[in-house]
Amino acid sequence: MAGFPPEVDAIISVERGNHYAWPQLQWTFSNVQQLVPSKAIWRGPEAASTLELKSEGLDRVYIETQDGRRLSWQQANASTQTDGLAVLHKGKLIHEEYFGHCHEHSSHLIMSCAKSYAGLLAEMLIENGTLNEKTLIPEYLPELSHTAWQDASLRQVLDMLINMEFHEDYLDPASDVWKFLRAGGMAPGNIPQGDPKHLFEYLLTVNKQGEHGEAFSYREPNINVLTFVIQRVTQRDLKDLVSEYIWQHMGAEHDGSYMLDPAGMCTTASCTLRDFLRLGEFVRTGVSDNILQRLVSGGSTAHFSKAAIPAMQGWSYKSQWWVRHTPNGNAILARGAHGQILYIDPTNELVIARFASSKLSPGYLNDSVVMPMFDAITKQATNR
Amino acid sequence: MLLGSALLPNQPMAQTPPKNVSPVLAGLNEDNKNWMQGFPRSADNIISVKLGNHYQWPQLRWTFCNIQQLVPTKSIWRGNGAPATLPLKSKNLESLNIVTNTGTTLNWQQACVSTDTDAIAVMHKGKLVHEQYFNHCNESSGHLIMSCAKSFAGLLAEIFISKEILNENALVPDYLPELKNSAWQYASVRQVMDMLVGMEFHEDYLNPRSDVWKYLRAGGMVPGDIPTTDPQNLFEYLLTVNKQAVHGEKFAYREPNINVLTYILQRITQKDLKDLVSEYIWQEIGAEHDATYMVDPSGSCTTAACTLRDFLRFGEFMRTSVDKNILTRLTSGGSQQHFSKAKLPAMQGWSYKSQWWVRHKPSGNAIQARGAHGQFLYVDPAHDLVIARFGSAKLPPNYLNDSVLIPMFDAIAKQVSAKQL
Numbered sequence: 001m002a003g004f005p006p007e008v009d010a011i012i013s014v015e016r017g018n019h020y021a022w023p024q025l026q027w028t029f030s031n032v033q034q035l036v037p038s039k040a041i042w043r044g045p046e047a048a049s050t051l052e053l054k055s056e057g058l059d060r061v062y063i064e065t066q067d068g069r070r071l072s073w074q075q076a077n078a079s080t081q082t083d084g085l086a087v088l089h090k091g092k093l094i095h096e097e098y099f100g101h102c103h104e105h106s107s108h109l110i111m112s113c114a115k116s117y118a119g120l121l122a123e124m125l126i127e128n129g130t131l132n133e134k135t136l137i138p139e140y141l142p143e144l145s146h147t148a149w150q151d152a153s154l155r156q157v158l159d160m161l162i163n164m165e166f167h168e169d170y171l172d173p174a175s176d177v178w179k180f181l182r183a184g185g186m187a188p189g190n191i192p193q194g195d196p197k198h199l200f201e202y203l204l205t206v207n208k209q210g211e212h213g214e215a216f217s218y219r220e221p222n223i224n225v226l227t228f229v230i231q232r233v234t235q236r237d238l239k240d241l242v243s244e245y246i247w248q249h250m251g252a253e254h255d256g257s258y259m260l261d262p263a264g265m266c267t268t269a270s271c272t273l274r275d276f277l278r279l280g281e282f283v284r285t286g287v288s289d290n291i292l293q294r295l296v297s298g299g300s301t302a303h304f305s306k307a308a309i310p311a312m313q314g315w316s317y318k319s320q321w322w323v324r325h326t327p328n329g330n331a332i333l334a335r336g337a338h339g340q341i342l343y344i345d346p347t348n349e350l351v352i353a354r355f356a357s358s359k360l361s362p363g364y365l366n367d368s369v370v371m372p373m374f375d376a377i378t379k380q381a382t383n384r
Numbered sequence: 385m386l387l388g389s390a391l392l393p394n395q396p397m398a399q400t401p402p403k404n405v406s407p408v409l410a411g412l413n414e415d416n417k418n419w420m421q422g423f424p425r426s427a428d429n430i431i432s433v434k435l436g437n438h439y440q441w442p443q444l445r446w447t448f449c450n451i452q453q454l455v456p457t458k459s460i461w462r463g464n465g466a467p468a469t470l471p472l473k474s475k476n477l478e479s480l481n482i483v484t485n486t487g488t489t490l491n492w493q494q495a496c497v498s499t500d501t502d503a504i505a506v507m508h509k510g511k512l513v514h515e516q517y518f519n520h521c522n523e524s525s526g527h528l529i530m531s532c533a534k535s536f537a538g539l540l541a542e543i544f545i546s547k548e549i550l551n552e553n554a555l556v557p558d559y560l561p562e563l564k565n566s567a568w569q570y571a572s573v574r575q576v577m578d579m580l581v582g583m584e585f586h587e588d589y590l591n592p593r594s595d596v597w598k599y600l601r602a603g604g605m606v607p608g609d610i611p612t613t614d615p616q617n618l619f620e621y622l623l624t625v626n627k628q629a630v631h632g633e634k635f636a637y638r639e640p641n642i643n644v645l646t647y648i649l650q651r652i653t654q655k656d657l658k659d660l661v662s663e664y665i666w667q668e669i670g671a672e673h674d675a676t677y678m679v680d681p682s683g684s685c686t687t688a689a690c691t692l693r694d695f696l697r698f699g700e701f702m703r704t705s706v707d708k709n710i711l712t713r714l715t716s717g718g719s720q721q722h723f724s725k726a727k728l729p730a731m732q733g734w735s736y737k738s739q740w741w742v743r744h745k746p747s748g749n750a751i752q753a754r755g756a757h758g759q760f761l762y763v764d765p766a767h768d769l770v771i772a773r774f775g776s777a778k779l780p781p782n783y784l785n786d787s788v789l790i791p792m793f794d795a796i797a798k799q800v801s802a803k804q805l
Contacts (some may be wrong), residue, residue, distance in 0.1 A: 004650035005619040005682050013681060014456075034456050034683055037433075042524060045672055048464035105461065200424035231423035253464050255674055262432060263425050264453055 001027060014188055026357040029109045029338065030083065030101040032270055033257055036185075039239040039266060041247045041256035043275075049251025051274055056094040058087065061376045066368035076373050080366040081339060083108060084273040084355040088281055089381040091349075098273070100357065107257060107270040108355040111336030114258070114269040115223040117242050119320025120283065121230055122158055123291045124245055130233060133158065140229045143200075148208040149225055156212050157222045157229075158319045159299050163210040166219050179205075180221065185261045186268075198263035199224045215306035216299070216317050223320065227266065238266040250275070250282035268336070273353055280342045280351035283332075296330050296346055298323030311364035311371075324371075337361040343374055348382050419446040419520070420453075433607055445776040448502065448528045448757065449520040451689050452676050455604075458658040458685060460666045460675040462694075468670025470693055475513040477506065480795045485787035495792050499785040500758060502527060502774040503692040507700055508800040509768045515692070519776065526676055526689040527774040530755030533677070533688040534642040536661050538739025539702070540649050541577055542710045543664055549652055552577070559648045562619075567627040568644055575631045576641045576648075577738045578718050582629035585638050598624075599640065604680040617682035618643045634725040635718070635736055642739065646685065657685040668705065669697040687755070692772050699761045699770035702751070715749045715765060717742035730783035730790075743790075747804055750793075756780040762793050767801040 001012055012024045012035070019028045019035050028035060063076045077085065083102035087095040102108055125131040133155040138145035140154070148164035149157070156162055167176040179195055181187040183202035196202035206221055227238050234241060239258050247256055252275045258266035271279075283292065298316035305313070316323045322333040329347030334340075339356025340363070352374055358366060419429050431443045431454070438447045438454050447454060478492040490498065502521040506514040521527055544550035551558075556568035556576060563569070567583035568576065575581050586595040598614050600606045602621035615621035625640055646657050653660060658677050666675060675690035690698075702711065717735040728734070735742045741752040748766025753759075758775020760782075771793055777785060794805055 001683055004647055004654075004656075005617060005684055008616075011617075011682050013683070015681060034458050034679055036456055037453050038457065039453055040459075040526075040674065042673065045467050047466040107459075197427075198424065198430075228423055235423070254461065255459070260453060262434060263430050264420055264432070265424060 001031070017188055020188075022359050025338075026081070026083070027101045029355070029357040030103075030106045032109050032259065033107060037260050038257040038270075039237070039260065041239050041258065041269070041271075042243045043252035043255050044243065044248030046248070046251070048253035049278065051088075051093045051096075051277070053093050053096050056089070056381060058095045058377055058380055059097070061380050063369065063373045063376050065372055071369065076369055080369050081356050081358040082354065083339075083357050084353070086273050086277045086353050087377055087381065088277055088351040089349060091281060091285070093277075094381060095377075096273070102273070102355055104274065105254065105272060107254065107272055108276075108340075109268065109270045109336075109338075110276065110334070110340045110342075110355075111268050111338060112220070112223070113276075113334035113336040113340050113342060114267070115226075115320040116334035116342070117246060117269065118223060118226050118230065118238070119158060119318075120287070120291070121241055121245055122154070122226060123294065123319050124287070125230065125233070127288060127291060131229070137225060137229065140232055141225070144203060144225070147204060148206045148221075149203075150208065152212050154226075154229065157225050159303075160216055160218055160222055160317055160320075161213045161303060162219060162222055163208065163212050163215070163217065164219055164221070165207045165209045166221065183261065184224075184267050185259070191262075199261045199265055199267070200228060200263065203228075214303065216304040217307060218317075224265075224267075226320070246279065246282065247275075249286060250278040252278055273355055276342055276355075277351055277353040280344045280353055284344050284346055284349070284351055292346065295319055295321050295332050296323070298325060298330055298332075301325060309364065311367040335363045337363055339363055339366060339370075341370065345378065348378050350378055350381060352377060417442075419443060420450070436607060441778045444757075444778075445500070445502070446520045448774070448776040449522075449525040451528050451678065452526060456679050457676040457689075458656070458679060458683075460658045460677065460688070460690075461662045462671035462674050463662070463667035465667075465670075467672035468697060470507075470512045470515075470696075472512050472515055475506075475508070475800055477514045477796055477799060478516075480792075480799055482788065482792045482795050484791055490788065495788055499788050500775050500777040502758075502776050504771070504773045505692050505696045506772075506796055506800070507696055507770040510700060510704070512696075513800060514796075517692070521692070521774060523693060524673065524691060526673065526691055527695075527759075528687065528689045528755070528757075529695065529753070529759045529761075529774075530687050530757060531639070531642070532695075532753035532755035532759045532761060533686070534645075534739040535753035535761070536665060536688065537642060537646050537649060537657070538577060538737075539706065539710070540660055540664055541573070541645060542713065542738050543707070544649065544652070546707055546710060550648070556644060556648070559651055560644070563622060563644070566623055567625045567640075568622075569627065571631050573645075573648065576644050578722075579635055579637055579641055579736055579739075580632045580722060581638065581641055582627060582631050582634070582636065583638055583640070584626045584628045585640065595625075602680065603643075603686050604678070605686070610681070618680045618684055618686070619647065619682065622647075633722065635723040636726060637736075643684075645739070661688075665698065665701070666694075669694065669701040671697060692774060695761055695774075696770060696772040699763045699772055702763050703765055703768070703770055711765065714738055714740050714751050715742070717744060717749055717751075720744065728783065730786040745805055754782050756782065758782060758785060758789075760789065764793075764797060767797045767803055769797055769800060771796060 059073045063071045084098045137149040169175040182191050183196040254272045256271040258269050299318040301316045304316040324331045331345040334342040339358045341354045343352040482490045482495045503517045552574040556571050557564040571581045588594040601610045602615040671694045673691045677685035677688050718737040720735045723735040743750045750764035753761040758777045760773040762771040
């Protein structure tokens with residue numbers, strides 16, 4: 001996409017169907033607003049907070065991966081397709097680095113990290129009495145009274161403890177996951193006749209499968225249920241709520257933006273690396289102690305272990321945040337496909353924001369490098 | 385109708401408005417539907433490009449206030465500072481009566497409603513004296529400004545000429561060699577800026593083979609696939625345009641000139657237009673919101689959207705903060721003789737300079753950015769006045785409402801300033 005105009009064979013677009021092909025998706029992830037409809041999350045009328053870099057030499061750190069390799073900083077970044085990495089320690093910016101198509105002012109897709117906006121909002125709305133975590137979903141969304149959520153509590157949705165039928169096979173075009181992605185506007189092409197036309201219609205088709213509240217099960221439709229509950233109760237668009245409760249309070253430099261489903265509802269989001277970092281710092285220092293405490297304490301590790309996720313043994317999940325339990329104090333993470341991570345470690349007063357555009361989508365594929373990298377950063381930052 | 389057909393007809397074509405339609409009645413189209421409201425929306429209030437209803441009436445009124453939700457865009461960053469404050473000190477403009485050019489007297493509300501006003505704000509001597517929203521528009525909605533975006537490009541060109549990055553006497557192929565066998569082969573940058581280029585451009589909206597449809601499809605302004613033999617993007621379209629008659633003798637409003645100009649600006653700076661507008665304009669005006677550009681199929685910026693207050697700030701920036709030489713050049717205007725050859729009844733005695741329309745009047749000229757369906761930025765230095773106005777009229781050509789709006793602007797000038805027109 002460089003040049004005025006770009007060369008014909010260098011054009012990336014949804015129409016051409018090449019925006020999600022490799023390596024074009026590396027450009028796509030830093031330029032999604034140019035490819036699809038979006039909504040801005042206004043940063044408000046204030047000036048941005050300053051973030052001056054005082055490097056602490058993280059680029060000299062070596063990383064011992066979980067499979068026993070020793071990687072230089074550059075090797076670790078390159079091998080995990082890092083697009084951007086920034087670190088705040090005690091509120092000071094100690095590292096900021098960009099690769100590929102990403103730079104200080106480019107907004108990067110954060111994929112499912114956007115669920116953690118919704119989780120945080122829900123916690124705030126529970127705290128101010130707008131939402132009740134014990135309420136059953138159909139009390140907020142009566143349309144869902146014959147679905148998987150008919151007897152699910154808001155808390156169970158927040159913690160992904162819902163037992164639903166959700167066939168997730170990316171190789172099977174008839175799989176639920178493709179219906180879901182098409183209804184979310186996340187898969188190009190026309191929606192087949194008879195299939196749900198947008199996310200809310202999709203939710204109406206999801207059936208229950210066994211009991212709720214017993215096992216962690218990461219199912220994206222829970223995120224949509226949560227965002228519809230929030231919007232229905234407040235009668236406000238998610239982008240306005242995120243702006244008012246979060247984006248306007250963290251000293252953001254740029255508006256964030258949401259992608260949309262075919263009915264115009266917010267789905268996933270993008271933002272700049274520096275603003276992602278500010279969001280982490282806001283969670284660490286700007287939300288109420290009760291909310292931070294609840295998130296950091298985490299959910300049930302017993303429920304979580306039933307999902308049998310090898311890369312996350314001993315972890316849990318709380319209010320749409322992943323929780324990494326460690327003896328010195330837990331860290332909470334927003335995680336999104338293709339390598340998006342916001343890592344908040346209150347004990348070490350540390351926030352790490354990371355963007356990536358790895359070829360394969362599952363975020364955990366690079367955990368064997370990225371988690372030791374975060375630990376090396378922690379060690380380097382706190383030893384000083 | 386499709387969104388595309390809106391871009392061009394900003395050109396006030398030499399024809400008269402339908403006689404039997406009272407402008408007052410024409411504006412009173414009731415639209416009680418809650419378009420795009422509710423969580424989720426109901427099936428019949430969704431507006432989208434895929435449904436093909438975003439440019440239908442009355443849906444286009446929502447579309448004009450929410451374009452970023454419908455199509456790919458690029459943000460024009462407002463910078464990292466705080467916006468300029470705009471405290472309102474009302475001057476009771478809503479008490480005004482407007483005598484239209486056809487002799488009807490309208491009160492303020494009638495004048496606004498009959499012309500499908502979405503928003504209007506007025507600044508006098510840098511103070512906000514009026515701010516009002518209608519329909520789907522509010523303080524924070526980015527509204528399509530349609531062809532007003534060309535005036536961003538015209539200002540940038542003037543700035544680059546002042547900085548000697550751009551030579552107005554250079555020929556277009558000096559900057560864009562690809563265009564040496566096109567209409568712009570012997571056209572100067574100045575002729576492009578002033579719309580004095582003679583080109584073949586068949587503009588018949590009723591003929592699907594007309595140039596204008598090829599152009600709109602290449603600009604990404606018309607949904608649907610582009611025939612494989614047609615230009616696939618704006619630059620490819622420019623390569624197909626042939627010369628017709630001589631340049632430099634006659635004003636002819638032709639949108640492709642705007643694209644030529646924006647490619648020149650980007651080629652010489654090697655920066656994207658959205659970054660140039662951010663750096664030279666949006667970061668300088670004290671903007672409250674990022675503005676956005678729409679894009680063609682190759683990702684090149686086309687038209688834009690911004691909030692009313694930021695549009696007003698842009699006008700105030702023009703009035704008070706651009707280089708005095710540039711402002712003088714714009715307000716002095718172009719050749720009225722060249723302009724008169726276009727035979728635009730609603731603009732007799734006007735001219736055109738550097739992608740700004742110029743209204744010549746005794747107390748000093750006013751410059752205007754104008755965009756289809758009623759977008760106006762009116763900058764009148766003689767009266768220390770800036771008016772920003774958004775509309776979503778059913779029909780695109782602006783001249784249809786000039787008989788109400790220009791008298792309305794004059795009534796505003798009279799109310800806020802003792803000076804004669």
